[in-house]
Structures are given as structure tokens and as C-alpha cells.
Amino acid sequence: MDVPAVPAKVDPDALTAVLDGRWAALRRDVRVRMAAASFRETVGLDVEAHRAQVLDQLRKLATTDLPGLGFDPAYGGGGDVGGSVTSFEMLGFGDLSLMVKAGVQWGLFGGAVQLLGTARHHERYLRRIKDLELLGCFAMTERGHGSDVQHLRTTATYDAATGEFVVHSPDADAAKEYIGNAARDGELAVVFAQLVTGGESRGVHAFLVPIRVGGTTAPGVSIEDCGVKAGLNGVDNGRLRFDHVRVPREALLNRFGDVAPDGTYSSPIESDGRRFFTMLGTLIRGRVSVAGSAGNAAKRALALAVRYGDTRRQFAKPDGEEVAILDYLGHQRKLLPALAASYALHFAQEELVSKLHDIPADAPDEEQRELESRAAGLKAVATWHATSTIQTAREACGGAGYLAENMLPALKADTDVFTTFEGDNTVLLQLVAKGLLTSYKEFFADLSPLATARFVAEQLVDAVLERSVTRKVLERLTESADAEVLFDRDWQLRMFEDREEHVLDGVAQRLRRAGSDPFDAFNSAQDHVLRAGRVHVDHLVLQAFVSALSRCPDADARALLERVCDLYALSTLEADRAWFLEHGRLTAARAKALTAAVNSLCLALRPHARTLVDAFAVPEQFLAAPMLS
Template sequence: MDTPGLPAKIDPDVLTTVLDGRWAELRRAVRAQMAAEVFEDPVDVDTETHRVQVLEWLRLLARTDRPGLGFDPAYGGGGDVGGALTSFEMLGFGDLSLMVKAGVQWGLFGGAVQLLGTERHHERYLRDIKDLDLLGCFAMTEHGHGSDVQHLRTTATYDPATREFVVHTPDRGAMKEYIGNAARDGELAVVFAQLITGGESRGVHAFLVPIRGEKARGVEIEDCGRKAGLNGVDNGRLTFDQVRIPREALLDRFGDVAEDGTYTSPIESDGRRFFTMLGTLIRGRGRVSVAGSAGSATKRALALAIRYGEQRRQFARPDGEEVVILDYRAHQRKLLPALATSYALHFAQEGLVSKLHDIAEDAPEEEQRELESRAAGIKAVSTWHATATIQAAREACGGSGYLSENLLAGLKADTDVFTTFEGDNTVLLQLVAKGLLTSYKDHFQDLSPLATARFVAEQLVEAVIERTSARKVVERLTEADDGDVLYSREWHLKLFEDREEHVLGGVAQRLRKAGSDPFGVFNDAQDHVLRAGRAHVDRVVLEAFVDAIERCADAEARELLERVCDLYALANIEADRGWFLEHGRLTSGRSKAVTAAVNALCADLRPHARTLVDAFAIPEPYLAAPMLRD
């Protein structure tokens, strides 16, 4: 079986142009600053030294216009949401503590003030936040409630006699935990709490609460201490003992309290208001930045491992010459499909950022929810990919990869938490599947398993996906010759689409049986729910890769990207071939042919491996591992 041909050699700069996309000029500017300043992972430093260094770097960033890109131009910002997200992504090539601290300050804290506050908050705080004259925190997660934000236990009770809110931590389970910037540098926190006025709870709202200084009486701060990674970020725990803040400290875009305690909101439903607020935050910052920076860290690991694989020699050929380890098929298998996936996820991330940048504030709710779902799914898949690929890269470098000086150990430690912060990946994939199942019904707001199953049991009939032409195309191509199909983009696309439709339809049928035990039925179907979410994201990612190739003007670069896309698609099919075989989408012979095709593509792409990682244009100081010295 022959693979389509490839050009002998391609200039990596041509691929960089394709990868850099819409914000190419900004990417070049960030690379230049990172090369000059070198925000490089410190090795063997104590926690305090690392925190001091990261804060110094943060101040260097504040001297540029990039931290303010996502803010309103009326307050010195750039009004460029896509540019802001791209800047955070690029910081992922360096010390990830800097990326996280920058994300907390300008993405989460500043983003919450801008997106949840109104003009009085913007006027008072945004310039200081942008210029780093006011450091802040984003205090959402509690010890007892991480993913289940709707049921946070911190309270903010309005006192009409003093026109103040009283913020209180009722028990240790309500302690704010893992709050970036809290342990050392933060002065003000956006605290998410249950708003209570007139004896009635109106759901979770955001409040500005001083955590240091004279106005912070009743605030207790505890340092989270040494972590497995990201020790340049000063994570802390916050508890509040009847802390009084003025009425104006409520970020009141979606709900306000008058002096007499009367509550008003442009959104009548408490549940819908909460998810509108949460969706606004998601569209603005967090999960998208985490996915992008995870992608950058993964690219860095692959660049290190592939460079090492091209120079490390092990065992001799019959002629006596030792073999570079990247010439071994097993080594190629370890790294090249992961590299293809990184390319695919890069283009999916780029498409997501563009959609976030372009979406109108008053876009239809269905469009907004679809974007939130895509952000959740890409974040989950990108961070799981980072964890698996950085581990594979470490193994590919043997004992050298285990040494801190060679950077992979630090990348592994720093990205490990990405799978559970800004949304636990398992919960996020359920969110993706729920969005598909419910067609974004307005009255479906509660994310709990019980509510999901109950809703589906009562309302799902019209949401069960009907079979489309995808299944028919797959059936037609099943009988075709392997050589005609394995490299057929139509077959790849329709196979991914058909898998998604089949799995989602099966989930719907299972959940319709909820009856008197909705939680039990949902619990039993949870693996299918997660598979549905993953199948959907895989299809979206493949389509993004295909779209990017169609935009590529250089014929040779396009041909190389076509083969990388083939490897992404076929490696994905191979990894899930148990499902494809069980459901008749692959014959046993075709399954073997897929594996042979993955091997052939690894062989064909081996001469281009260095080109493909060089195209990421990672500044050289961040690849200066001692193991790569001649």
C-alpha cells in the first residue's frame, strides 16, 4: 500500500506562516519579547524566589500593550479578545507559572470585573488592573465545591441598615481554595457567593472583596504551600468571617440590589442568570487560555524530544553505524501521531479563538452555548493530550528526560493540573454531550446528573439525532479498496461524523429510560455520555484541520499538512478501532490496513519531523536543554 508522495524538503517558515494565522504579527512580537527577556523555567529554586521572579516578569509584561488587549479601549485596552487569548497561548512556551499568574490577573480577575461589572467598576478598576497597580484574585472554587459552582456555600447577605453586604464562610467546606495571587500578592478578590437579600437567596453572584489592608478585617489567608508544579504562582485559601463590603462592591451586570434590599435583574430565572454569567466568563477567558497554553507546552515537549531523537544513537546497523533513535518505528510511533494531533488541536484552537473574537455580544443564545461547549471540549482534549504527550516525550528521552535541567520534568509537573482546573475534564466532556442532547433548551440549566437524566427522560424525543448521509457514505466506502479509502478525506470525515451520531443516539436512547430512577440510569450511561462528548470534539478538531489545509496557499506545505492530517485521522481511528470493529464500521482486514497506514505515514513523515517542530517557532532559549548539546 503506497502513501501519497511528499516533497523532499520544506522551509519551516512557510509552515509557521500557516500556523500563525490571523494573529501572526502579535505572535512574532510575543516571540521577540520572550527571546529577549527569557521567561525560562527556573530549576532548583525555592518557592519564594520563584514567586518573586514571576512577579518581576509579570511587571515586564505590564509594560507592553498586550495585557490590556482584551480590555475595553475606553480604559486603555485594545478591544482585541482574540489577541489577548493568543498572547496567553504564546506564554505557554516559557515558565507556565508566568502564564497562569498572568491569566489570573488579566484574564480571570480583570475579565470578571469587565464582564460582570458595570461602568462604575470599569472606571474605578480596569486601568489599575491592566497596569498591575492593583493585583487581584478570582475566588470561585471552594473546598467542598469545585465543578458544582451553582451550589457554592459562601454567602453575601445584604444588610439594608448599613447598605453593606456581609460576606461569610459558614464552614470549612465553603473555604475558597487554590486561589491564585491570594497567598502573597493579591489585594482584591472577585468572590463568588450566594447573594441573600430580604431572607431570600438569589443564586451565585460576584463581589469585590479586599483581602489585604485595613479594609480586609475578617479575611483569613492561608498559603497552599508547595505544589507538584507551578510554584511561581502564590495559591492560597481564603475564609471570610462576617466581612463587610459596600453595596457597590456587587458586580451588578446581571443582578443588582437597591439600597432598601430590593433585588432586580434583566434575567428573571435564577438558574438561567447563573449560566449566562458563567457562560460570559467562559467566552471571555479561562478555558480557552488553558487549552492554548497546554498546546504550547506540548509543542515544546515534542520539539525537545524530536531534536533529541535525531541525535541520540542506540545500537548499530550491520554496517556498524549506530542508529539515531528517531529512525526506529517504535520511536516514531511514540512521537509522530502525537505531533499530528498537536497540529490538529492548534488549528481547532485557532478557530475557536477566532469565533470568540468575532461573536457579537447579543448573538443568539444557541450560538453562544455552542461556543461555550466547544471551549469546554477543546480544553478537555488539549489538556489530556498534553499530559499524555509530555509523558511520551519524557520517555522518548530516557534518563535525560528525567533530569530537571532538560525541562521535560518541569513541563510534566506544571501541566498536570491543567486537566482539572478551569473545569475538570470529565465534567467538561459531560457538558459537551449535554449540550448536544438538549439542543440548548432554555429551561435546561442545572448541570447535575439528576437534572440531566430527568430532563432527557421528559423532553428528549425531538433531540435524538436522526441518521444522516454519513452512515451511507461509510457503508459505501467499506467495500472499497484500502488504497482508495485509507487516504480519502471524505472517508475520514464521514467516519468521524458517523461515530458521533451513533454514540449520541445511543446515549439518548439510554437516558430516555430514566423513569423512576433517573440518577441510576444516568450513572450507568456515564461512560457513553463521555464517549459522545469526545467523539464530537474529535470530529470538530478534524474539520478544523481540513479547513486550515484548504486555506494554505503554498502547494508543498499543503501536501505535507495533508499527510499530517492523514496521520491524525488514522491514528485516531486506530486508537478507537475496537469501537469501529464492534459497530461494523471497519472489517478486520481494514483495521489491519489502518495500522499499516499509520506505520507508513510515520516512515514518510520521519524526514520532516524536525521541520514540523521547527515550524512552531519556539524561541531557542526555551529549547536550550543540556541533552541537546552536540
């Protein structure tokens, strides 16, 4: 199959300029700093040595202006939310333990103090947190409740007689689990607990609780080291329990809820539920940073695997010349669609970070919820992509990829947990789907016969229209040449959009037909719900890639990116051919043509594979694998 023209040669710097986007100057600055720093490989380090190395690197990082980018300028910060997230993402090119520990200190711990606290907390703590004079923890997850934060069991009961909160872990399930900075270095923890005052629970709030004083465990606090993990062993994860630990009333981070000296509770948000979700919504920076860091880890793995595939030769042609393994279509099939997806996810991430940076503090709830949903969905898809891509890269490098010295095993181990921290991906996709279903809320609010009749009637009309649209799509597929349709950007976008709308309509119908038990209704459709979340994110990612194309000033770079975008779109459609065939969106002949188009794109992009990974501009010290020498 003929592929639209690809330039003979493209300058990778022109691609880097597009990738670096809005925070290009910051990305260049971080790369220079990373290149100047001595890179100490973690291979062979024991847990304690690795932790010590990461803390040393964290202290050096604290001497720069990067950690303070996201903090209020009044306390020495830069007031640059997008720049702060971008700088954390860039750490994803190196030792991911450093990225995670920095994220805990300045993103989660510092971010919670800034976003959930008020002036009294900011004045006392923010500058010390920024300068690493005070190391802290973000103690949310419990042994019995990870994703279900609303039902945490740790309590903070107000004692009006002393003006103190009593923080307590009532049982083993209330132990704070997997808390970064807790096992070794942390002094103060932001502890999420059920606030109880006047005998009434007001839901989960955040409290500042000392866990060490002068290097010694604080009274009433129990700290246990989580020990050796599958990866990220430079991070000192620990378990925390509290035995009636008393903290002053001012320890409550009181932006969204406060307790007066007499125990009276007050909040600018009347609903406990809405207050809880508003509070959590302010903390999405960590989730956004994880998505970006996962993406950069995947880029590093692809850079290693493509460079290896470009030089490693196996089996000879009839003329006796051995073939570079990246010249085999099977090898291209492993790496190039993943490479295209990395580009697509990068542009989606950049768009998300810009939205996070630009959203005003008084944004309407709907706008804030949309941002949270997008962050949740992109984090899920980006981290799953990193997991599968790094595994594929490891396999593509054979036995060399299994050697620790060649970096891929550490990348695989360190990113594995990304799919379940900062939100379990399965739960996050449900959050995305629930947000999408708000457009159907009128149908679920009223189960009267009249509402049911209206819903069925409207769905019947939609079904007729859908069959009409499907006929038109099939007619165009039949009448048009392969290249004219498959490489038509509008057609690609319509296929993604149509799939999203159809799947979401299907979820709504299944929920409407379900019984009166809300749990059973949702649980019986959970597979469909998760699919709705995933296809929505796929559509957003393609839209972001298409939008990025319009911002590319270099004609050759844009022409190459057009084909990379084609590969992302068509390989995604190919992976879901069964759905498109089942629902009449593809004919059998066109499904076969889709595979032929992906093959042709892989062959056309193969000469540019090295250019495409070089454009990521991963600092060379993080690509110095012996297998490439």
C-alpha cells in the first residue's frame, strides 16, 4: 500500500522543538543540569546505599530553583504550576527513585501544605519544605483502604478541653501504608484522617503530624520500614501508626474546613461529600506528574531499543550481508507503533499540563471535574503504555535487555508500580466514565414510566440515525481508495469519536436496563464502563496529536509527524478491529487494508526511527548502555 510522502531526512532538533512546546526553555535548562551532574548508576547498590544516594541528589536538587517552581512567590517559589510539573516529568529520564522522592517532598507533601493549608501553614512551612530543611510525608493510603479514601479509618478527634486533635489508628487496617519518606528521612507527615468534633464526623481532612523529633521517632508514632521492593528502592517507603498522638488545633490544614477553639466546625463548602472531592481535586498535580514521568521512562526505553535494533545484526541475506534487526517488519511492529503512541501521549500530556497551569482558582466545578477526569484517564493510559512499552523494549533487546547494566530491567521494575499508585488505573478509568455519564443523568434521576418511555424513544431514534451514519461510512469505505480513506485525518477522528459515542451510549443503556440496586447495576456493567473510559482517552490523545501538528513550523518535521500520527491512529484502530467489525464500522476487506497500512507505515518510518527517538533528547548519560557500545 502506498503511504503519503515522507521526507528523506528530518532534523531531530526540529522535532524536539515541537515536543518541548510551551516549557521549551525549562526543558532545555533541566537537560543541561542533568548532563552536568555526575550520574551514578544504581546497579549493584544495596537499599541503604541507594537511599543515601537519592537523598544526596535530592539535596543538590534543592539548591536549584526547580523544586520551588510550583510554590507561591511569597515564600520563595516561582508560581509556575506547569513548569513545576514539567520539571518533575524530566526527572523521569533518570533514576525514577529520585523522581518519586522529589515528588513526595515537593509535589505531595509540599503541595498538600500549600493547597490544603492557609497562611499560618504557608508562613511556617513552605520555605523550609522548598529548601529541604523539613522533609515530609504524604500519609493517605491505609492498609485497608487504598483507592477508597473517603472511608479511611484513621481518626482525628478534637479535644476542646486542651485545644488539640487526637490522631489515632484504631486497628491494623488503619495503618498508613507505603508512605514515601517515612522509613528513614521524614520528620512531618500530612496525615489524612476522619475529623471528629462534638461527637460528629465531618469526613476526611488533612493534619500535620510530627513523626520524628530530632531524628527520634515521635511519641505515640510507630514506624516500620516496608523493606525491599520490586523497584524504586531509593525511596524509603514506610508504614505509620498513631496511638492517640496529640497535635495542636492549628495542625489542621484548614482551607476547606476549620474547627474553632470550642469545637465548632465550619467550612466554605456545606456538603461533606462535595468538600471531600474538592479537597482531593486540588491534589491532582501528583497524578499529572506520574503520567509525564511514565511517558519519559517509556521514551528512554524506546531510545535504547531502537538504537540497539539499528546496530544489532542477525541472519544474512542471500548476498551474505547480515540484517539489522530493525529492518525486520516483525521488529518494527514491536517498536514503531509504541513509538507513535509515545509521541501521541506526549502531546496529550503537554495539553493537560497547560490546562492545569491555566485553570483559575475559582474555576466552575464542571471545569475542575473535567480536568480531574482528563488527568485520571491520561495517567491510566500513560502508565499502562509505559509498562507494556518497556517490556517490549526489553524483549526487543534479547538477552542484552535482561542485563541490569543495560538499564531496561531497572526501568521495568521502577515503573511497574506506576499503574497502581497515585490512583489504581482501573479505578481511574471508572472515574473517567462516571464523568462522561453525567450527560445522561436526567435519565437516571427519574425512573418513572414516562421517563423510561422517553429514554427508549430517544434511544430508538439514535439507533436509526446510527444505522444511517454507519451506512454512509461503509459507503465511503467501499467507494474510496485505501490510501484516500485510511490516511484521511477527518476519517480517523470520526472513527475514534464514533466508537466513543457508541460505547458510552451502550453503557447508559445497560445501566438503565439494570435493576434498582445501584451497586449491582454498576458492577454488572463494569467491563463496559472501563471500556468507555479507555476509548474516551484514546480520542483525546488523537485530538491532541492532531492539534500539535498545526503548531509545527518546520515543513519536513510536520510531514514526518503526520505519518507518525497516522501510525498511532491506524495501529489503535487495528488493535480494536474486532469492535469495529462487530459494529459495522469496518468491512472485512477494509480491516485487512488497515493491517496493510500499518505495515506500510512501519516500513516508511523505519529510516526515521533513530531520528524519532533522538528527538526525545534524553540526556546521553542515561543512554550509556554497554550493549550500544
